[in-house]
Amino acid sequence: MKTFKMGGIHPEECKFSAGKKTEVISLPKQVVIPLRHYSGKPSIPEVAKGDMVKVGQLIGRADGFVSANVHSSVSGKVVKIDNALDAFGYKNPAVFIDVIGDDWLETIDLTPKVKRTCDLESSEIIKKIAESGIVGLGGATFPTHVKLSVPAGKKAEVLIINGAECEPYLTCDHQLMLEKGEEIIIGITILMKAIQVKRALVGIEANKPDAILNIEKWAKTVEGVEVIPLKVKYPQGSEKQLIQALTGREVPSGGLPIDVGAIVQNVATTFAVYEAVQKNKPLIERVITVTGKSVPEPGNYWVRVGTPLSHVVEKTGGIPEDTGKIVAGGPMMGRALPNLEISVAKGTAAVLFIPSSESGRGKVQNCIRCAKCVFHCPMGLEPYLLMNRSEKNLLDELEQNRVMDCIECGSCSYVCPSNRPLVDYIRYGKLKVGELIRSRKVQQL
Amino acid sequence: MNKLVVSPSPHVHSGNSIQKEMKSVLIALIPAYLVALYYFGVGALIVSVTSVLSCVLFEYLIQKFILKGEKTITDCSAIVTGLLLAFNLPSNLPIWIVIIGALVAIGVGKMSFGGLGNNPFNPALVGRVFLLISFPVQMTSWPRPIPFNPAYMDAETSATALTALKEHLENIPSALDMFIGNMGGSMGEVSTLALLLGFAYLLYRRTISWHIPITILFTVFVMTGIFYLVDPQTYASPLVHLMTGGLMLGAIFMATDFVTSPMTKRGMFVYGIGIGVITVVIRLFGSYPEGVSFAILIMNAFTPLINTYIKPKRFGEVRKK
Numbered sequence: 001m002k003t004f005k006m007g008g009i010h011p012e013e014c015k016f017s018a019g020k021k022t023e024v025i026s027l028p029k030q031v032v033i034p035l036r037h038y039s040g041k042p043s044i045p046e047v048a049k050g051d052m053v054k055v056g057q058l059i060g061r062a063d064g065f066v067s068a069n070v071h072s073s074v075s076g077k078v079v080k081i082d083n084a085l086d087a088f089g090y091k092n093p094a095v096f097i098d099v100i101g102d103d104w105l106e107t108i109d110l111t112p113k114v115k116r117t118c119d120l121e122s123s124e125i126i127k128k129i130a131e132s133g134i135v136g137l138g139g140a141t142f143p144t145h146v147k148l149s150v151p152a153g154k155k156a157e158v159l160i161i162n163g164a165e166c167e168p169y170l171t172c173d174h175q176l177m178l179e180k181g182e183e184i185i186i187g188i189t190i191l192m193k194a195i196q197v198k199r200a201l202v203g204i205e206a207n208k209p210d211a212i213l214n215i216e217k218w219a220k221t222v223e224g225v226e227v228i229p230l231k232v233k234y235p236q237g238s239e240k241q242l243i244q245a246l247t248g249r250e251v252p253s254g255g256l257p258i259d260v261g262a263i264v265q266n267v268a269t270t271f272a273v274y275e276a277v278q279k280n281k282p283l284i285e286r287v288i289t290v291t292g293k294s295v296p297e298p299g300n301y302w303v304r305v306g307t308p309l310s311h312v313v314e315k316t317g318g319i320p321e322d323t324g325k326i327v328a329g330g331p332m333m334g335r336a337l338p339n340l341e342i343s344v345a346k347g348t349a350a351v352l353f354i355p356s357s358e359s360g361r362g363k364v365q366n367c368i369r370c371a372k373c374v375f376h377c378p379m380g381l382e383p384y385l386l387m388n389r390s391e392k393n394l395l396d397e398l399e400q401n402r403v404m405d406c407i408e409c410g411s412c413s414y415v416c417p418s419n420r421p422l423v424d425y426i427r428y429g430k431l432k433v434g435e436l437i438r439s440r441k442v443q444q445l
Numbered sequence: 446m447n448k449l450v451v452s453p454s455p456h457v458h459s460g461n462s463i464q465k466e467m468k469s470v471l472i473a474l475i476p477a478y479l480v481a482l483y484y485f486g487v488g489a490l491i492v493s494v495t496s497v498l499s500c501v502l503f504e505y506l507i508q509k510f511i512l513k514g515e516k517t518i519t520d521c522s523a524i525v526t527g528l529l530l531a532f533n534l535p536s537n538l539p540i541w542i543v544i545i546g547a548l549v550a551i552g553v554g555k556m557s558f559g560g561l562g563n564n565p566f567n568p569a570l571v572g573r574v575f576l577l578i579s580f581p582v583q584m585t586s587w588p589r590p591i592p593f594n595p596a597y598m599d600a601e602t603s604a605t606a607l608t609a610l611k612e613h614l615e616n617i618p619s620a621l622d623m624f625i626g627n628m629g630g631s632m633g634e635v636s637t638l639a640l641l642l643g644f645a646y647l648l649y650r651r652t653i654s655w656h657i658p659i660t661i662l663f664t665v666f667v668m669t670g671i672f673y674l675v676d677p678q679t680y681a682s683p684l685v686h687l688m689t690g691g692l693m694l695g696a697i698f699m700a701t702d703f704v705t706s707p708m709t710k711r712g713m714f715v716y717g718i719g720i721g722v723i724t725v726v727i728r729l730f731g732s733y734p735e736g737v738s739f740a741i742l743i744m745n746a747f748t749p750l751i752n753t754y755i756k757p758k759r760f761g762e763v764r765k766k
Contacts, residue, residue: 006758006760009459011457011459012457168457240760240761244760250760250761250762251761252761253759253760253761253762254761255761323449324449324450325449325450325451325452325456326449327454327456331454331455331456331457332454332455332456332457333454333455334454334456335454336449336450336451336452336453336454336456337449337451338449338451339449352456354456356450358457359450359456360450361452361458362458362462365463365520365562366559366560366561366562366563367562368463368466368561368562368703368704369562369703369704369705369706369708370466370703371654371703371706371707371708371709372461374708374709374757375654375710377757378760379759379760379761380757380758380759380760380762381757381759382708382709382756382757384708385708385752401756402759405759405760405761408454410454410455413455413458414455414457414458414459415459415461416461417461417462417463417465417466418462418463418562419458419462421453423453423454423455424453427453
């Protein structure tokens with residue numbers, strides 16, 4: 001079975017919500033729609049206080065190339081545009097809308113019929129995707145149209161669809177692949193047309209055999225799409241690791257997937273592309289997993305972007321008694337939340353409740369140089385060394401030891417017998433080295 | 446609701462700990478310990494218990510009264526050091542010498558550098574080599590293996606296979622005896638079979654990787670093999686070298702000590718080859734019949750250098766087009 005070559009871990013899978021049919025969560029009284037997604041600039045508000053909006057109406061216009069449009073996920077009245085705390089702990093501008101009814105723009109096709117043919121040209125597809133505000137739904141929320149725009153001098157050879165879902169607990173992509181297989185496959189053909197490639201590879205971890213079967217079934221109805229089961233190993237769904245697993249090619253250090261002719265898109269993003277291009281529906285809702293060891297009924301839910309997490313939690317059984325930590329996303333790379341007043345962003349894949357017994361960290365002890373962090377690093381780095389040099393602020397040594405290659409997957413911290421906060425320090429080191437590299441570029445100009 | 450914990454990812458941990466790693470090593474040492482108790486009887490029991498108790502006690506006292514740090518004996522590493530030290534000693538060694546060895550191992554080898562994780566040399570080997578140089582007579586008179594031997598310091602002694610080879614004596618044990626451990630030697634090193642069982646357990650538990658032990662054993666096998674092919678009259682067969690002396694114990698349990706061995710696979714190969722070559726050179730051309738301890742300590746000294754210059758294979762090491 002295919003997999004990436006070096007390092008990796010296999011944490012307890014805990015996919016409690018696997019196979020749970022998606023349910024639609026009712027509308028909240030108010031939504032708070034963030035204008036900034038993690039990557040890129042915040043978009044510029046297109047509405048003002050007091051404006052009435054419809055579902056799907058543009059409320060934030062992309063500011064520059066690496067930025068994405070934002071649409072209203074509800075109908076109602078704009079009450080204010082103000083800063084709101086996001087899952088990453090930053091305050092960013094957001095549009096607050098009081099929900100009135102559920103009135104959609106007439107241009108959006110709400111019929112359940114699957115539309116298979118697409119007559120648009122490559123550039124038209126990318127333009128449509130940009131207009132619809134689609135960003136990567138795997139977590140990094142990078143604007144999709146930017147990823148699809150192949151820079152001059154490079155050529156895309158293969159489209160890679162990420163259905164690995166290697167994070168423990170998460171099942172939102174899994175469920176989408178079961179319920180929307182046909183739409184995902186059409187989304188893939190649209191993306192293939194957009195980047196002008198003849199071949200697409202869908203990587204799915206082998207712990208989702210039903211999803212593999214379903215996607216394979218629909219892949220047979222089109223040309224050039226191949227489904228490849230992957231070994232269950234974290235971080236199989238990391239972009240560089242996935243490309244290596246599926247094509248054997250290694251993205252060079254400091255490079256992008258396009259350097260080896262690949263463009264990677266998540267399955268949920270692919271579904272959003274289908275809806276945008278075929279149904280004229282902008283990205284205003286997504287599937288999120290609500291789960292945890294003490295959650296009585298873990299499940300997968302369709303949620304409108306901007307819905308406060310407190311509303312989602314209230315509708316799905318409330319906060320378990322023993323909760324000690326609430327995470328937006330998976331346990332390996334998700335963000336711990338200070339409260340539930342944060343709203344669902346385009347990149348929010350899950351709400352995970354961690355019991356208080358597992359919320360803390362073990363006591364930090366001396367590094368015993370067991371080399372587990374080195375052996376498990378999927379990027380071939382030496383986390384113990386990077387942590388040590390970060391603590392001492394030795395930026396030159398950090399750069400020489402390729403701290404910028406770190407993908408922050410957390411495998412090193414996960415395996416460390418001394419509970420050392422390796423990835424915390426490496427993040428700090430990356431931040432400092434990143435500043436150094438940028439200041440060097442400024443000096444050169 | 447309880448107060449929420451907010452911390453950076455990852456939010457899960459493997460549950461691994463220093464204590465668990467050390468316990469795996471202790472479990473892996475059980476077969477060799479049972480063989481030692483069987484062939485060396487009461488002596489093996491007295492030496493091992495003394496060594497373990499004094500190592501733990503010395504670590505406790507030094508931590509409490511000199512370093513004044515938090516209690517560290519619960520991580521079980523002192524027990525491992527104590528047991529490994531005992532494994533490297535003859536079972537008829539007087540108690541007071543064992544205690545001196547434990548003091549040097551823990552006091553000088555480990556705690557003087559700041560405790561577990563900071564010591565450049567394998568503490569058990571520091572203790573053993575100190576005793577070997579200070580008490581050469583007591584350290585090189587090994588009891589003859591007799592099942593459930595009730596004798597301790599008065600046990601009947603015999604030469605080890607390596608000494609016999611060095612001095613061209615005739616009474617070399619049979620291959621089977623060497624494999625199961627029916628021969629004279631330090632209490633924990635005699636049984637190749639028991640040590641290999643321990644190795645299998647450590648690999649299964651992923652406490653250590655195969656790289657260091659296999660590289661050492663392979664290097665010794667190849668080098669002694671070449672000498673054997675050139676002149677089988679003078680040099681013993683490579684299998685005899687693999688199964689005698691402290692090679693198995695050293696390669697599996699001493700050279701793989703986390704703290705003092707390299708951090709990368711490539712570094713482990715260099716380290717393993719170094720230990721193998723130095724061991725063979727000492728065994729064949731040095732004045733000591735046995736060279737594993739010295740070889741490991743010498744390569745321990747090179748470990749920081751190996752870590753500095755030998756880097757792992759990076760992802761995306763290829764040049765950008």
